[in-house]
Structure formats: structure tokens, C-alpha cells
Amino acid sequence: MTKTSAEAGSDFPGIxxxxxxxxxxxxxxxxxxxxxxxxxxxxxxxxxxxMTEKHYIVRHTLVDxxxxxxxxxxxxxxxxxxxxxxxxxxxxxxxxYATSFCNLHDLWxxxxxx
Ligand SMILES: [Fe+2]
Numbered sequence: 001m002t003k004t005s006a007e008a009g010s011d012f013p014g015i016x017x018x019x020x021x022x023x024x025x026x027x028x029x030x031x032x033x034x035x036x037x038x039x040x041x042x043x044x045x046x047x048x049x050x051m052t053e054k055h056y057i058v059r060h061t062l063v064d065x066x067x068x069x070x071x072x073x074x075x076x077x078x079x080x081x082x083x084x085x086x087x088x089x090x091x092x093x094x095x096x097y098a099t100s101f102c103n104l105h106d107l108w109x110x111x112x113x114x
């Protein structure tokens with residue numbers, strides 16, 4: 001059975017957090033679960049989170065359902081926002097995992113299918 005975004009974190013409770021399974025961070029969903037948008041081959045990952053020296057988004061990755069890393073971006077506290085863009089290979093179809101890591105609130109994953 002294919003996992004939906006609601007189930008994406010269920011294999012790793014306390015390690016991977018998702019919008020539907022935020023665990024101990026249930027008050028933190030809005031600023032941490034990455035939002036993924038698709039325009040043709042272009043994928044944008046956005047985390048609506050402040051970027052300050054003490055609290056910021058460290059990194060995004062985009063990984064296909066077979067574990068192939070399509071792209072990654074490391075952020076710094078001086079970056080204005082945690083937004084990254086990627087280009088899918090021609091003809092790509094399947095599942096994608098977008099990850100977003102907060103320096104205080106751990107690893108969040110959103111799964112989409114394209
Ligand atoms: Fe955070």
C-alpha cells in the first residue's frame with residue numbers, strides 16, 4: 001500500500017514529524033511542515049518559519065520515493081526565508097519527499113505525488 005502524506009512519519013515517531021503526525025511538536029506544525037508546490041517540472045519547498053541567529057531552518061531536501069536525492073539546499077540564519085526550488089527530471093512521475101530541518105524543532109517531512 002502506498003503511504004499518504006498523513007502516514008509519512010509513522011515509521012519514525014519522535015524522529016520525523018509531519019503535518020498529520022506532529023507528535024510533541026503539535027503546536028509547531030504551521031511553521032515547520034514544508035509546503036510543496038508544483039509548476040510543471042519546477043518544485044518549490046517553502047517553510048514559513050522565522051530566520052534568526054538562534055532559531056532558523058537549516059536545510060531542505062527533495063528526495064524521490066526510491067531514495068534518490070533530487071536536490072538539497074542549506075540555509076543560514078542570514079537568509080531571509082527558507083524557500084528552495086528544484087527541477088524534476090523529464091517525465092518524472094511518482095512520490096516525492098520534501099524535508100525541512102529546524103535547528104530547534106527537528107526534521108519535518110511532507111510527501112506529495114506528481
Ligand atoms: Fe522552529
